[in-house]
Amino acid sequence: xxETIDTGERPLRIxxxxxxxxxxxxxxxxxxxxxxxxxxxxxSHPADFTPVCTTEFIAFAKRQADFDALDCALLGLSVxxxxxxxxxxxxxxxxxxxxxxxxxxxxxxxAVGRAYGMIDAAAEDSSAxxxxxxxxxxxxxxxxxxxxHTVGRSVDEILRTVAALQRTADGSVLAPxxxxxxxxxxxxxxxxxxxxxxxxxxxxxxxxx
Numbered sequence: 224x225x226e227t228i229d230t231g232e233r234p235l236r237i238x239x240x241x242x243x244x245x246x247x248x249x250x251x252x253x254x255x256x257x258x259x260x261x262x263x264x265x266x267s268h269p270a271d272f273t274p275v276c277t278t279e280f281i282a283f284a285k286r287q288a289d290f291d292a293l294d295c296a297l298l299g300l301s302v303x304x305x306x307x308x309x310x311x312x313x314x315x316x317x318x319x320x321x322x323x324x325x326x327x328x329x330x331x332x333x334a335v336g337r338a339y340g341m342i343d344a345a346a347e348d349s350s351a352x353x354x355x356x357x358x359x360x361x362x363x364x365x366x367x368x369x370x371x372h373t374v375g376r377s378v379d380e381i382l383r384t385v386a387a388l389q390r391t392a393d394g395s396v397l398a399p400x401x402x403x404x405x406x407x408x409x410x411x412x413x414x415x416x417x418x419x420x421x422x423x424x425x426x427x428x429x430x431x432x
Contacts (some may be wrong), residue, residue, distance in 0.1 A: 234340035237367060241265070241358045242338040246300075248326035249308050253298070259362060262295035262389065264381055266355040267341045271303045271311035275353075275375045281321050282378040295385050297325035302336065305329040357385055359392070396429055 235242070245254040266283075268276040283290075283297055290297055301308075308327045316322050328335065336342035341354040355376060357366040365388050370376055387398035396408040407428040 235338075235356070235364060235367070237364055239364055241356065241362050241364050242335075244335045244338065246328045246330065246335060247305050248298075248328045249305065249312055249323070250326035253326050253328060255358075255362070258296055258298070258358070260360050262293065262360060262385060263298060263358040264290065264295060264355060264385065265298045265300070265339075265358060266353075266376070267300045267336060267339075268353060269372045270301060271307045272314070275372070276301075277311075277315060279375050279378070280315060280323055281319055283325070284315075284321050284323050286378050286382060287324060289382055290385070293382070293385050293389065299325065299327040300330050300335060300341075301327070302330050302333055304331055355381060357381070357388060359388070399428075 241255060243255050245252065247253075268279065270276065280299065283299075287297065303311075308329060312323045312327070330336050333342050339354070339356065353370040353372055353374070353376065355366075355368050356364055359365050366384050368376070383403060386404045387402055390396065390404070390408065391398050394411070397411060399407075399409050402408065407430055410427040410429050
């Protein structure tokens with residue numbers, strides 16, 4: 224059984240506090256508060272034992288060490304029961320030789336999904352939900368992406384986004400299109416246009432540290 228703080232029907236937005244919850248998972252009871260002090264990728268999937276979701280979970284598991292290196296935890300969720308999650312995890316390991324070491328939360332009442340806006344308030348199931356929330360160490364939502372059930376997420380892009388959010392968190396630099404760790408970043412635009420005909424003022428790079 225899941226317990227959440229209700230945020231109403233308005234979708235969760237970037238910059239807001241992630242709704243608190245406690246629930247059962249494949250790794251025992253979990254609370255959102257357990258992840259304070261580190262980054263978290265919290266993601267929902269439409270259903271266990273489905274093709275696209277299986278490829279995503281295998282990809283997340285294979286990149287677990289890369290998320291660990293960023294001090295970023297992984298937490299999955301679906302409306303399926305804990306027993307279904309456990310059976311699916313065992314099937315993935317038996318079929319593909321990949322262990323899913325991060326927790327998967329059960330949400331049969333859809334309470335957590337609705338609190339986060341993963342599920343429409345009027346929906347009867349979560350078949351169209353594939354949402355990802357990147358939450359910072361203070362519990363603030365820093366990025367959200369949502370895909371239809373027919374299209375899988377890019378784990379590489381989620382890793383890149385976490386790294387970019389961490390690198391730009393203090394506001395001193397910006398991450399350009401396609402930025403990867405180790406590449407130059409952008410300096411924030413000055414408050415006033417620079418004089419002297421220098422047209423590069425709005426897109427100056429700084430070396431990554």
